[in-house]
Amino acid sequence: MSQNLFLDALIGRDDFEIQDQAQMSQGPHKTTLGYNDFSIPGFFFASLRKPDFQRETNEWDVEKVKDLVASFLDGDLIPAIILWKYADSYTFVIDGAHRISAIAAWVNDDYGDGKISRKFFDNAIPEEQIKIAVKARELINKEIGSFKSFEDALFDQANAPKQIQSRLKNFGTRAIQLQWVDGDAKKAEDSFFKINQKSTPISDTEMSILKTRRKPIGLCARAILRGGQGHRYWDKFQGKSEEIKIEAQEINQLIFHPALVTPIKTLDLPLGGKNHASNSLSMIFDLLTTLKVDDKNDDTDGTLTLKALKDIKKILNAVNSNHPSSLGLHPAIYIYSSMGNFRVSSFNSIIAFTKYLIEQKKQKSFTEHRENFEKALYSSEHIIQQIGRKSRQSNKAIEPLLHFYIYILDSLEKQISITDILEKVNQNPNFQYIIQNSIPQLDNDFEIGNSFSKSIKSGSFLRDALPTAVRCKICNGILHQKSISIDHIQRRQDGGKGVIDNAQLTHPYCNTTYKN
Structure with a gap:
């Protein structure tokens, strides 16, 4: 903390x-x-x-x-x-x-x-x-x-x-x-x-934020981090100031709520870790860079900033929210380590992966293979760590992690088994440096003693809670409390009634789009 x-x-x-x-x-x-x-x-x-x-x-x-x-x-x-x-x-x-x-x-x-x-x-x-x-x-x-x-x-x-x-x-x-x-x-x-x-x-990222302070990327980064509160850098945009504040508040909620408490004792985890972490502003700026938010043009009236915020919210809604487009990607599987450590690079890369699925119209394929995708990802801790070490900086790990997710999905589409996907990952030109017998690196606060560290406490909870987590009845992926839809097993248009025997828990996208 x-x-x-x-x-x-x-x-x-x-x-x-x-x-x-x-x-x-x-x-x-x-x-x-x-x-x-x-x-x-x-x-x-x-x-x-x-x-x-x-x-x-x-x-x-x-x-x-x-x-x-x-x-x-x-x-x-x-x-x-x-x-x-x-x-x-x-x-x-x-x-x-x-x-x-x-x-x-x-x-x-x-x-x-x-x-x-x-x-x-x-x-x-x-x-x-x-x-x-x-x-x-x-x-x-x-x-x-x-x-x-x-x-x-x-x-x-x-x-x-x-x-x-x-x-x-x-x-x-x-x-x-x-x-x-x-x-x-x-x-x-x-x-x-x-x-x-x-x-x-001043770090390179901080310098970039300062240099783009009048551009949409800089304005959005500060607005999102503080949820539209604090110094209102956008107040000069008369007529759009309040709308910018509201959009920023909603994006902040999508990223940082519910609040993260450590050691982890619940699966209700936020996408973005702790709002007040020392690297939060850099993490948000890196996300906006990945999403290609405008960093070239000064915003003179708020139009560019407001559009950027709406585009950002659209992607985040698809990641994990109650919006009909939401895939409901569970942070414990896609972002946090098995010991409960928040991974900045995984946060940014999984949002980039969602954007890729949308742009390539692959949400349906992802849903069809989702159960095995999550199994493969959960078993890939040693690979994700090596990608992070190879990249050295979290923002430089975003692209190779994105390629790794695409590699998993492409392999599943070719009916390759999870075992072969992971064992043969270093045959892919992008991942020839992966060592298969590598032991996952221990967390920083791990030490042998009589007391359990926060990581050990978090890891033991996740180890026991994830196998019994509630799953979507359509794709069998894990459900997150922010992204649960109640689906009619027999559709209403086919005569299905609103009774408990006809109700099932699903991801919003599985219910509203994939099923139909």
């Missing part, structure tokens, strides 16, 4: 280019930030912004936030905050958003679950984010003391806890140094990328 705090709500976002250059700023800039500057609402924070393309403020864990607050109170060295302001623009944070947010979280008692965050996310805060925020508050209040406890101590210093007394004498003089970038918006943006690449390197 990720222990990083989500502090994105504390500093607002805006575009560098929103400014009136005819009205120049007057007077010198501030040189330090004291604790009074961190109050929200407050005069300093009212004009403070992050660039709209900056990564979300979620890179720091509880310990790092606690240590930063302690350093601030003790007068330890804290690197200067770098700001930029030009003409009549807001004051933008070029470097130091996490440092400012950490102090602001303490001063305003908002570690991602407070009044500011709840307003920012329209009260739609994931449970995991709340749990981590509560943990941070409890730890910081215990080891340092809340900001309010420092304020209260001013009225009764003699009876204040010792840890507060020792810091209270210098409390009003503590400050963080500020530096300022001179120049226009282009200079500020160049400075941002140069500085941030040195502090916390």
Whole structure:
């Protein structure tokens, strides 16, 4: 479970280019930030912004936030905050958003679950984010003391806890140094990328997201990850903004619900793992790249973004939903490992495979061979691991995994047995590197001891639950709770009645399309 705090709500976002250059700023800039500057609402924070393309403020864990607050109170060295302001623009944070947010979280008692965050996310805060925020508050209040406890101590210093007394004498003089970038918006943006690449390197995927922030792929990635909540990058699209939000919410639900809880004790698993995993944004961006969402054209009115979202939802509905087109692909078979580990590359590749089935009009063939396809896939853990290791990066494993799924289906269509399909996979030119006697690699948290790891607990549940899982009465594939249709055994048009003896559980596609 990720222990990083989500502090994105504390500093607002805006575009560098929103400014009136005819009205120049007057007077010198501030040189330090004291604790009074961190109050929200407050005069300093009212004009403070992050660039709209900056990564979300979620890179720091509880310990790092606690240590930063302690350093601030003790007068330890804290690197200067770098700001930029030009003409009549807001004051933008070029470097130091996490440092400012950490102090602001303490001063305003908002570690991602407070009044500011709840307003920012329209009260739609994931449970995991709340749990981590509560943990941070409890730890910081215990080891340092809340900001309010420092304020209260001013009225009764003699009876204040010792840890507060020792810091209270210098409390009003503590400050963080500020530096300022001179120049226009282009200079500020160049400075941002140069500085941030040195502090916390930006990955290739993150850089792609930043570069496409005005294009459908970048807009869709951020909207989907947050379910249309948080900073609304699409608000400028008047007339389409609300529809974009709704589409993004629905796609987020299709990917991340029901919420994943580990160790796994249910087969009701989400397609996309945990919404707050550190790689979630990259995973979504890789998915949109695989689905060929527009990354070339700036979206000026929201039309391109809205169309892209609808196309994405159409594919995801076919993967696993209650939509009539849904194949109901069960995540435990198609995405998670036998030990319950979420596999990013499998998530993206199985959605690409669904797109392939639709485009090639192979849903019927897949349904006819589905039972054996799932048996073959379930027995392919050693092959999937080797494909992942060969690719090295999850996004580079998407295409070879897609080819592997196509290979299985093509072989089943030729009446080749499951045993021969798997034993002869390295005779296929795409998979000559597969070693048949390879032992599946153990999960990272596996260790020999008296206690069971999360993976062992999850693996034991999946081992016992999957063989007895409810199956579709038409294709005999495993059913997922999000994708169950109640089918008339004898069709209504043939006189079938709505009685329990005439009802059977099926996948939506099996019921609405394949059967008919």
